[in-house]
Amino acid sequence: MDSIALTKQQLDGDRMIVNMGPSHPVTHGTLRIVLELEGETIVRATPEIGYLHRGVEKLGESLSYQQFIPLTDRLNYTSSLMNNVGYTLAVEKLLDVKIPRRAELIRVLVSELARIGDHIVCVGINAVDIGAFSAFLYLFKQRETIYDLFEMAAGQRLHTSFTRIGGLMRDIPEGFVPLAERFLVDCEAAIDELERLLTRNPIWHDRTKGVGAISAEDAINWGYTGPCLRAAGVPQDLRKAQPYLGYETYDFDIPVGTTGDVFDRYLVRVEEMRQSLRIIRQVLDRLEPGPIIVDDYKVALPPKEKVYTRMESLIHHFKLIMHGMEMPVGEVYSATEGANGELGFYIVSDGGKNPYRIRVRPPCLPIFSSFDAQVNGCLIADAVAVLGAMNVIAGELDR
Amino acid sequence: MVIEQIDAQLPGVIADRHAFRGDQTLVVAKDRFLEVVDLLHREGFQFLVDVTAVDWPERSQRFDVVYHWLNLASQERLRIKVPVAEGEAVPSLVSRFKTADWYEREVFDLFGIPFEGHPNLKRLLTWEDFPGHALRKDFPLDGGDPFCMEGCTAPYNRGERA
Numbered sequence: 001m002d003s004i005a006l007t008k009q010q011l012d013g014d015r016m017i018v019n020m021g022p023s024h025p026v027t028h029g030t031l032r033i034v035l036e037l038e039g040e041t042i043v044r045a046t047p048e049i050g051y052l053h054r055g056v057e058k059l060g061e062s063l064s065y066q067q068f069i070p071l072t073d074r075l076n077y078t079s080s081l082m083n084n085v086g087y088t089l090a091v092e093k094l095l096d097v098k099i100p101r102r103a104e105l106i107r108v109l110v111s112e113l114a115r116i117g118d119h120i121v122c123v124g125i126n127a128v129d130i131g132a133f134s135a136f137l138y139l140f141k142q143r144e145t146i147y148d149l150f151e152m153a154a155g156q157r158l159h160t161s162f163t164r165i166g167g168l169m170r171d172i173p174e175g176f177v178p179l180a181e182r183f184l185v186d187c188e189a190a191i192d193e194l195e196r197l198l199t200r201n202p203i204w205h206d207r208t209k210g211v212g213a214i215s216a217e218d219a220i221n222w223g224y225t226g227p228c229l230r231a232a233g234v235p236q237d238l239r240k241a242q243p244y245l246g247y248e249t250y251d252f253d254i255p256v257g258t259t260g261d262v263f264d265r266y267l268v269r270v271e272e273m274r275q276s277l278r279i280i281r282q283v284l285d286r287l288e289p290g291p292i293i294v295d296d297y298k299v300a301l302p303p304k305e306k307v308y309t310r311m312e313s314l315i316h317h318f319k320l321i322m323h324g325m326e327m328p329v330g331e332v333y334s335a336t337e338g339a340n341g342e343l344g345f346y347i348v349s350d351g352g353k354n355p356y357r358i359r360v361r362p363p364c365l366p367i368f369s370s371f372d373a374q375v376n377g378c379l380i381a382d383a384v385a386v387l388g389a390m391n392v393i394a395g396e397l398d399r
Numbered sequence: 400m401v402i403e404q405i406d407a408q409l410p411g412v413i414a415d416r417h418a419f420r421g422d423q424t425l426v427v428a429k430d431r432f433l434e435v436v437d438l439l440h441r442e443g444f445q446f447l448v449d450v451t452a453v454d455w456p457e458r459s460q461r462f463d464v465v466y467h468w469l470n471l472a473s474q475e476r477l478r479i480k481v482p483v484a485e486g487e488a489v490p491s492l493v494s495r496f497k498t499a500d501w502y503e504r505e506v507f508d509l510f511g512i513p514f515e516g517h518p519n520l521k522r523l524l525t526w527e528d529f530p531g532h533a534l535r536k537d538f539p540l541d542g543g544d545p546f547c548m549e550g551c552t553a554p555y556n557r558g559e560r561a
Contacts, residue, residue, distance in 0.1 A: 049523065050522075055533055058534055094420065221497050236471060333422055333449075344449060344467070348453055361449040366498040
């Protein structure tokens with residue numbers, strides 16, 4: 001604890017110790033940063049994390065593959081649906097299962113909605129922390145619509161658990177598509193309003209430009225992914241680079257920044273929201289009726305009416321619930337492009353009902369580990385801006 | 400392919416290899432691990448995606464330290480596993496990859512695997528006095544009695560402070 005606790009020398013020296021967190025309005029979640037200041041300049045920032053450590057990976061070892069899905073909701077809780085999708089894709093890679101086309105389309109649809117929701121939180125809260133309150137209000141109306149859509153689809157607004165191994169929990173209901181169509185128009189207008197409030201705002205420029213700048217080499221060395229890496233000028237997006245769920249068939253662009261500072265990260269996120277709207281538009285055009293889960297009763301539960309009327313389906317149901325799926329022995333790493341970077345799942349299977357080891361590669365952990373390097377020599381106010389733009393979600397950081 | 404490069408330039412370094420569902424895995428002994436890392440870095444694997452470990456209590460080399468690399472130019476992924484016995488240290492990669500700093504601290508915290516040459520090897524997610532290492536297979540799922548700091552009689556800890 002020598003770096004955290006106040007030593008005699010630190011107390012006597014010129015440095016002032018300022019404690020940010022564990023429950024500070026800008027930490028969004030529970031994390032603690034100990035700042036050492038000389039005057040108002042940060043000399044050292046020591047992040048202390050783990051306040052939200054629930055042992056998700058340990059719990060996963062005693063849960064069946066299906067039972068782990070609700071735990072993924074609680075990783076990045078601002079875009080929980082993308083965690084569901086990322087996890088089920090990893091298990092499907094392990095099983096070598098191909099999901100039906102409609103399930104793929106709906107997964108893309110809800111993932112992009114979740115991405116917009118996540119970017120709304122990140123950009124809106126970042127602006128609030130810096131002092132621009134109104135942008136947050138314009139965007140949160142749209143976030144409400146996204147949550148309404150999730151509620152229609154999954155029955156839950158925040159902890160969706162919408163995907164199942166081999167497909168989806170259920171089909172999207174009537175009324176989902178019209179609301180999504182209206183959302184596309186409203187959200188586009190709200191993003192325009194956001195840009196009118198912030199993009200050319202001189203105060204916003206003063207607070208964000210040059211703050212937290214990082215070179216492409218450093219960003220790669222620190223393990224940056226997602227909007228923070230793209231803002232530094234590296235066009236790495238897994239949706240393009242290693243396409244999954246048929247992303248290669250959609251027409252969308254990858255926004256890239258130049259300096260990697262908070263302003264570039266803001267611009268990248270705003271443009272990504274627009275690109276996500278484009279993808280949603282294309283998904284809505286392609287949607288056609290079809291099955292939403294694989295027709296393999298060794299992987300997915302048979303429909304209830306069959307369970308009640310047919311012996312074989314009842315046996316499948318019983319086997320799946322009691323003994324789980326027949327898992328191959330092996331290990332896979334599957335990565336998807338989460339809202340704040342590469343969300344990876346590394347699963348080791350020994351053929352049992354439960355995973356032998358399940359590892360979540362959180363996108364924000366390597367990004368946040370560079371916090372000290374990012375804020376060194378800056379002011380406290382800049383640390384607030386950098387922390388917001390990193391999009392640190394404590395649930396995912398600590399697992 | 401980088402695996403051929405490793406074979407050609409560092410013959411005999413790969414102790415074992417397998418491919419499953421398109422994932423390439425190499426097993427490398429810890430003495431020769433840094434040579435492989437330097438070669439990988441030269442070959443364009445400059446993105447260290449993840450560091451983690453897997454506990455196999457019945458094996459003599461109990462832990463597999465698992466590294467995932469990504470080549471940003473070719474989008475190739477590679478997994479390297481370094482088996483170590485309990486108490487054995489793995490060479491730290493912090494001087495080469497800054498991102499290894501917190502990952503190695505996390506592995507140290509949850510598995511108790513030390514990293515040789517790490518500048519600040521402290522627990523990351525649990526607190527300093529935490530008894531035991533949570534992701535080891537012999538650590539009880541309910542955590543035993545995690546608030547018992549001294550005189551703890553839980554079997555994983557044998558009354559010692561971790």
